[in-house]
Amino acid sequence: MSDTDTAAWAALLRVHAALVPKLDRELQAACGLQLAWYDVLLELNAAPDRRLSMSExxxxxxxxxxxxxxxxxxxAEAGLVVRESNPDDRRSAWAAITEAGRARLREAAPTYLAGIEKHYTSRMTGEEARVVAAALEKVLEAER
Known part of the structure; x- marks a missing residue:
């Protein structure tokens, strides 16, 4: 492993450790929504029928x-998601975003996107952002 490889890994870890808490604080301050909540709502909203199995x-x-x-x-306790039984597998359940969940997601999106731009993408050129995205997608694809 080269020094460049180690540096790339260390930079990824440091950026994640530095930015995730900032985005979380900004989202909570602006709309009372934790970053983990936003992420789950985002995935559910983008899913077919706006629901996913818990495994997915x-x-x-x-x-x-x-x-x-x-x-x-x-x-679910906050009314932003409902759990639904999976008719094909009684052992599993689905999570589905509610209209209230979609409204909170829309409310939080400007803060989330502004935070990404402010703390992350504004620090690099468009080409650098494309290279980072492509490289990390290659790593993710290999792990799937």
Whole structure:
């Protein structure tokens, strides 16, 4: 492993550690929504029929599978998500975003997007952002 490889990995970890808490604080201050909640709502809203099995959500969301279940419980308690039984598999459940959840997602989106721009993409050129995105997608694809 080269020094460049190690530096790339360390930079990814440091950027994640520095920016995730900032985005979380900004979202909570602006709209009372945790970043983990936003992420789960975003994935559900983008899904077919605006719902995902808990297993699918655990794969797509940025939180761990175990944490995804706890986040869904909290979102359900807040009325932003409902759990639905899976008619094909009684052992599993789906999480579906509610209209209230979609409204909160729309409300939080400007803060989320502004935070990404302010703390992340404004620090690099468009070409650098494309290279970073392409490189990280290659890594993700290999892990799927």
């Amino acid at each position: 959500l655990g794969q797509k969301a940025v939180v761990s599978r175990t944490r995804a279940s706890r986040v869904v419980d909290a979102l």
